[in-house]
Amino acid sequence: MAPRKKNAPDAATTSSPVSMADLARELNVSMTTISRALSDHFSIGPAMKQKVLKLAKKYNYQPNHMASALRKGKSKLLGIVVPYIEGRFFPSVVHGIETAASKAGYNVIICQSNEDVAQERRNLDSLLSAQVAGVLVSLSRTTLDHKHFDKLRSRGLPLVYFDRVVEGDNVNTVVLDDREGGYLSTRHLLAQGCRRVAHFAGPQHLNIYRNRRQGYFDALREAGLPEDESMVIYTDMLQEQGAAGLRQLLALPNPPDAIFSAGDYCALGAMQEARRQGLRVPEDLAIAGFSNEAFTVVTEPNITTVDQRCEEMGQAAVRLLLEVIDSKGESFTPRQVALRPELLVRGSSLRPALAPVAKKMAASRAKTVG
């Protein structure tokens, strides 16, 4: 009847883990006493507590999380749903999440949606039946409506979106302040003396790219420069599109002297094309990217970019989620967190003439990697 018999023949090689019942038997007390002694309940005497603790140590007792979770209704598991685990961004965020969760005594279950809503839906079901205590989500690219998340809500399951989020003030979100990133980057290019700053924009149905573009325009306006749509190239942030985009810009009657790209790959493509066209970077064309991809410190010159604080995002998301979990019962007012991006000034945008001064300025407010 039992799937695993006590004192089974193979008990010597495959010992069953000790349970509270085992400890109780050994001490001739009830399981109640064991349970309460281990959780430091007031109704258990200090002498008994010591005995229990010692025995638990001796037998290397490991509490069964599933049993505990089953009884208490809440587990020590957090669920993560990300589009995929590759590239620089998501792994770093997951790294931050795992670190923060682990510190709080939680384990994390990780799921990939592969940019597919249907898979995302399955992921949620999977996490539901795993009885997670809360869920952290970054939406798949194909997720247009979020009705499938209502199932979590109706179960009272805490939910926090990060990076790719649902917009609104009735959800918990953690994002990078992309507008600020675009603003800082563009302002930096202007401070280098550039007067015609172009922009490689990403798909505008994604909030991150809309916001980076907005920051770009904000900086131009602040500097009293016109918003010239012919200087904005819309791309999917691919390397080749950066090269093509630059060619397009160079064909203009009044070509740019700088480019703020909403992505590093596009910036890279432009930089390579610039070299092919005989342009010097940054002397003839200053370039700045976005995302702090690993390769940006490998190219020559290194590429100026904006760091997305991946790990901080993961940690912030966990902090927020744990707050919601711990506030169980009282109504928690959803919160939206925006992280300050960090501009990393590097060779691709540091004009030689201004370099000494700019370097100093940059160093005072951002890590400068040569």
Added chain:
Amino acid sequence: MAPRKKNAPDAATTSSPVSMADLARELNVSMTTISRALSDHFSIGPAMKQKVLKLAKKYNYQPNHMASALRKGKSKLLGIVVPYIEGRFFPSVVHGIETAASKAGYNVIICQSNEDVAQERRNLDSLLSAQVAGVLVSLSRTTLDHKHFDKLRSRGLPLVYFDRVVEGDNVNTVVLDDREGGYLSTRHLLAQGCRRVAHFAGPQHLNIYRNRRQGYFDALREAGLPEDESMVIYTDMLQEQGAAGLRQLLALPNPPDAIFSAGDYCALGAMQEARRQGLRVPEDLAIAGFSNEAFTVVTEPNITTVDQRCEEMGQAAVRLLLEVIDSKGESFTPRQVALRPELLVRGSSLRPALAPVAKKMAASRAKTVG
């Protein structure tokens, strides 16, 4: 008494999930019938099965994995322990693991050891109390003995090591055939007409670097070339050491015309140094790295390297682990799996004169990324 009362006042907003008991009540049958109907047990009539299935769909019934796992003694959770989740390698392997596990109906819990044995130990305890069905491990750098894994063995928990493994034939392991990788790479350089191939070796206490070096020597021997220890530079695979290593090699009376580096970063450093020294790559110096880091397709020229089949490794590890899990009861003979590496021939090693031919050859047996 119950942590969450049925028909609680907030039932409208926070509905409790439907359980088998709810379905049983609705149909006026026992939970036994529900359970068996859902698992397609032979003792339940087809008519009843239909009714149960329909009702389950209607109420969107989600089985409680924890309860099931508690009763059956085995969960649908796999544990992963990796040193960290960053860079290219581990995230990709985790990607492969999650994909394969998910396909088999398993969820994965991920833990980071941060290259610390003590943390690794804690990770194992954590996974034990989470009642995982099996564990996939890549050892931390500071793990010298593996007694802490005996705890898993004594619990009968299936265990598979990947990449950083325990050596021996009584454990399950999945690794890359590093010797083959070193051999293929070196042979390629020789085929390009290079006659003095140097080697940047990694720390020799790690089996992966020992094996890459061995492959290098094997290729030389096969070509009838001498093993010249002055052509082997021992490094920690850092970028700067690549540059320094090249300087050291150029100071030799008879400098090399090619370098096989056991790591991409070191290869990159050498390539940059070569440019500074006025050497052309690959004309004066052919270079090949190892690991297929993202930046290898960003440099000019792109860097020839060896792909480590990260995803395949993850999938193979899961396959092996599931075999052990499914073979529960019978004794499973531990198996060691070695994956064939893939040589990616790129610009840094393609000699112009031979390029057309070599390109064709390379394309026929490896992906060539321009």
Added chain:
DNA sequence: TTACTTTACACAATCGATTGTGTCGACAAG
């Protein structure tokens, strides 16, 4: 019609931990 199978389902124990309520003894106040 009697006896024997099958079919189809119910009963109840069980996994391991938690917790409201009950109980027993000691000790103090009256």
Added chain:
DNA sequence: CTTGTCGACACAATCGATTGTGTAAAGTAA
């Protein structure tokens, strides 16, 4: 000596699903 109080622990129900065994009804064979 009695009633009250408090400390320290036991009883037993419970979370949700699983499963060996029991059993009533229906069907088959003799």
